[in-house]
Amino acid sequence: MQTHQDAVENTLAFLDRCGIQLSDREKGMIEVADFGLPDYPRSGLQLLTYINTPRYCAKELVLLPNQTCPEHRHPPFNNTSGKQETFRCRWGEVYLFVDDEELSLNNANGQPVCQPPEGYEQWYTCQRYILLRAGEQYTVKPDTRHWFQAGKQGAVISEFSSESRDDLDIFTDPNIKRIG
């Protein structure tokens, strides 16, 4: 069984492999999000927030091999349209599913490139995706459903965004609690 400390060590190893330097203080700030689901690490996300202000936010996200961040959206708040975010893949590969008509269909060739975590399929509704490799990025519009899954090596992703309010996230799966 993977402990919290294992998850943190794993995350630090991914960031180090990617050449991302952290202060000792930041090494102690790694967040392990299990979304209150029993299937972590299959569903989950590890992250470090560099800065989060009412004006902008920047984080590093780490996905373990084939790990999935469950489907959610960022609703309007404080007279804003909701969090807008840009995912920039730094290392590995990530399949980003978004309700965006301009993206490819998951099963365009008969065989889907990604499957949601087994047993949770009903909570994944986005049919279209973009594959991001290192050096590629995509911006998710506010209040738009999305989820993402790493390729077999895992992934490191820089997230640039407007203010982050994780407590307001709305997950398609009503059982999920992002903030404990």
Place this chain on the structure above:
Amino acid sequence: MQTHQDAVENTLAFLDRCGIQLSDREKGMIEVADFGLPDYPRSGLQLLTYINTPRYCAKELVLLPNQTCPEHRHPPFNNTSGKQETFRCRWGEVYLFVDDEELSLNNANGQPVCQPPEGYEQWYTCQRYILLRAGEQYTVKPDTRHWFQAGKQGAVISEFSSESRDDLDIFTDPNIKRIG
């Protein structure tokens, strides 16, 4: 003499050394800022803008060895207090000078750690600085004068900020034009 193409190649080499992957399109988008001054590369900055929207902005900045980005501030615009920015050093060292009473004095021990570019001293007024090494960051408040100089190896810096409007920057040196 250093040509524009030399500066771009040099910048790409710094980013590559730092493990930062770019798309081919982005490699063609490297910006070389000489600030309209005759002493580039002593004064200057190389950068790549990943995303710039009314809600947030993210860039990579590259400083050549001992290169200086001249003193400036980001004034209020569009009912905002002006650009707020977080500098995160990814590689090398950068001396960031800011009008912030909590920082160290440049000449606290009698010998200043940094000198402005020779002949331009009058346009550098900030007396306090913070040294950022890889994995360290600092946030500059809106409308606050600042300038920065790389250590002897140069530096790669991620900039996270509110919307960037380089055309509005106010430089202490009235001869500087940021945008041609």
